[in-house]
Each structure stands twice: as C-alpha cells, then as structure tokens.
Amino acid sequence: MIEILSPSEIARARETGALVAHILQTVRSRAAVGVNLLEIDAWTKEMIFDAGAVSCYVDYAPSFGRGPFGHYICTSVNDAVLHGRPYDYTLADGDLLSLDLAVSLGGVVADSAISFHVGDRRPPAEVALIEATERALAAGIAAAKPDARVGDISFAIGAVLSGAGYPVNTEFGGHGVGTTMHQDPHISNIGEPGRGYRLRPGLLLALEPWVMADTDELVFDDDGWTLRSATGCRTAHSEHTIAITEDGAEILTLPRN
Template sequence: MIEILNPAGVARGRVTGALVADILQTMKRRAVVGTNLLEINAWTKEMIFEARATSCYVAYEPSFGRGPFGHYICTSVNDAVLHGKPHDYALADGDLLTLDLAVSLDGVVADSAISFVVGDSPQPDSVAMIEATERALAAGIAAAGPGARIGDLSHAIGTVLRDAGYPINTQFGGHGVGSTMHQDPHIVNTGRPGRGYELQPGLLLALEPWVMADTDALRTDADGWTLRSATGSRTAHSEHTIAITEDGAEILTLPTPG
C-alpha cells in the first residue's frame, strides 16, 4: 500500500516526527558509559506514554522476526546494525550505538535512527562510517521531490556509500510510512536513477542508509531479531522520515527547537 496524506495528515506527521527526534536525542544524552540498554528501553517507554503515543515495535511481529519484538526502541551495539533487541548490557567506552525508533501519534507514524560513539575514546573509523551514512541520507533527501523516482533516491544514497568504500546490502532499506510503520514503496540503498514509483506531494518516506564496515552479509542473533555484520565488523545507520512537498522534501524527524 502507498498512502498519500492530505495537508492535515502531514501536519500531524510533523508532531510525530518531532516526538521521535526528541526521544532519540534524549536517549543519546543519557547513553553514557555504564548505561544499560534496558534503561534506554524503559526511558523510551516512559516518554512515549507521556506523549500519549503508541510504540510501533512492542507488538511488531513480521515474518523475519521471532515473535513480537516486545520492546520500545531498537538498540544496536557495534556489529549489530538493525533490529537490535534491548537486553542486559551496560554500554562501554567506545561502543558504537545505533538507536532506531518508530512511534505513532494521532494516526501518523514517524521513524528515525541515529548512530554515535559512547564515551570519550577516539574512534575515527566509526565516526567516518557514521558520517558516511549521514551524507548518504542528506543526498537521498536532496534527490526527493515531486516527480522524482524512487530510483533517484536509491542512486543518490548508494553513490555516497559506495564512494566512501562501503559494501551495500539490499535486503533492508527505506520504506513508505503513514498510518502504519512499513508501507510501499521499498527504497533500497543503491539503484538506478529514473526508475520506480514517481513521488507525489503528501507521500511520507523513511530513508535509512546503513552500512557494515567490510561486508554486505548479515547474520541473525539467537534472539531472532538482532541483525549483525557477518564478519563482526562495526556498523552504522542513519534515518529520517520526510514528507514530499510541492517543491521538494521536508524532514519531519527534527528535534523540537530549543
């Protein structure tokens, strides 16, 4: 299903997006050396409930997972890149942490992810990888607008990631959002320009470039959810929800000013 929102729906998406971004930034500030992943999950739950919003993850039960996800945020550490299930782990200095969050508020979903290094230890390779996903995300957003095609976004994202020297996995990528978390169209992180669905104003898309340092192959943890690099290499993931507008694209998952 591809869902096109009216202006009122997009306006509600801005509120949801700001909530998602505010929670992620709060969790980033709280994610210090010694913070437990289960604490991050509990704090996220509290903020979602305070906003009278709904988690998109707790009851999420797709074909590729093992039962309901059962938690409120994805917490992926080091070689984990997607669907990291919170567990009893205290963050260490130098850990690379990815937080991925999707929330529904007033009938509209927003989805976003950030990666960062915990503590004060220099991690130049990790920082470079995170920055590459952020540049790829910016390139994908810049390519978006009415009349653009999904392939244009995929090509822009993939060009940045490939030029930075990272292999690209095409199993998981961006997607449409709206009244539900995962909708068509699927947006792979590499592709050919001029192909695929033509973007229209009112379409919401979650763009999410992610990479693993030296492989494009994934392995699944025993928890049935957490996806890791097959080689044990570090990973990074950046994601925004955007709305296609009459003259371009608007990022919805930006923190509340101030």
C-alpha cells in the same frame, strides 16, 4: 500499500516526527558509559506513554522476526546494525550505538535512527562510517522531489556509500510510512536513477542508509531479531522521515530547538 496523506495528516506527522526526534536526542544525552540497554528501553517507553503516543515496535511481528519484538526502541551495539533488541548489556567506552525508533501519534507514524559513540573513545574509521551514512541520508533527501523516482533516491544514497568504499546490502532499506510503520515503496540503498515509483506530494518516506565496514552480509542473533555484520565489523545507521511537498522534501524528524 502506498498512502498519500492529506495536509491535516502531514501536520500530525510533523508532531510525530518532533516527538521521535525528542526521544532520540534525550536518550542520546543519557546513553553514557555504565547505562544498560534495558534502561534505555524503559526511558523510551515512559516518554512514549507520557506523550500519549503508541509504540510501533512492542507488538511488531513481521515474517522475518521471531514473535513480537517486545521492546520500545532498537538498540544496536557495535557489529549490530538493525533491529537490535534491548537486552541486559551495559554500555562501555567506545561502544558504537545505533538507536532506531518509530512511534504513532494522532494516527500517523514517524521513524528515525541515529548512530553515535558512547563515552570518549571515537576511532576515526568508525566516525567516518557514521558520517558516510549521514551524508548518504542528506543525498537521498536532496533527490526526493515531486516527479522524481524512488530509483533516484536509491542512486543518490548508494553513490555516497559506495563512493566511501563501503559494501551496500539491499535486503533492508527505506520504506513508505503513514498510518502504519512499514509501507511501500521499498527504497533500496543502491539503485538506478529514473526507475520505480514516481514521488507525489503527500507521500511520507523513511530513508535509512546503513552500512557495515567491510561486508554486505548479515547474520541473525539467537533472539531472532538483531542483525549483525557477518564479519563482526562495526556498523552505522542514519534515518529520517520526510514528507514530499510541492517544492521538495520536508524533514519531519529533526530535533526542535
């Protein structure tokens, strides 16, 4: 299903996006050495409930998972890159943490992800990994214009990631959002320009470049959810929800000052 949202729904999406950005930035500011991933999940739950919002994750049970996700935020550490299920793990100096959050507020969903180092140790190669996903995200957003194609976004993202020397996995990528978290169209992180669904004003998309330093192969944890690099290398993930407008793309999940 592909939804085209009305102006009133886009207005609600802005509020959802602001909430997602606020929660992610709040958690990032608290994610210090010695913090447990289960604490992060509890903080997220409290902020979602306090805002009168609904988690898109806690009851989420797609075909690739093992039962409901059961938590409120994805916490992927080091070689984990997607769907990191919070567990009893205490963050250490130099851990590379990716947070991925989707909530529904007023019946409209927003989805975003950030990657950053915990503590003071920030190896340059890992900083470059994070920055590559951020540049790729910016390139994908710049390509998202009315009458452009999904393939134009995929090509722009992939050009940055491949140009930085990283393999690109095509199993998981961006997607449409709206009244539900995962919708068509699928947006691969590499592709051919001029192909795929034509973008229209009112379309909401979650663009999410993610990479692993030296492989494009994923492996599942025993929890049935957490996806890690097959080689144990570090990973990074950046994501924004955008709305296609008459003029281009509006980023809905930027933090408000």
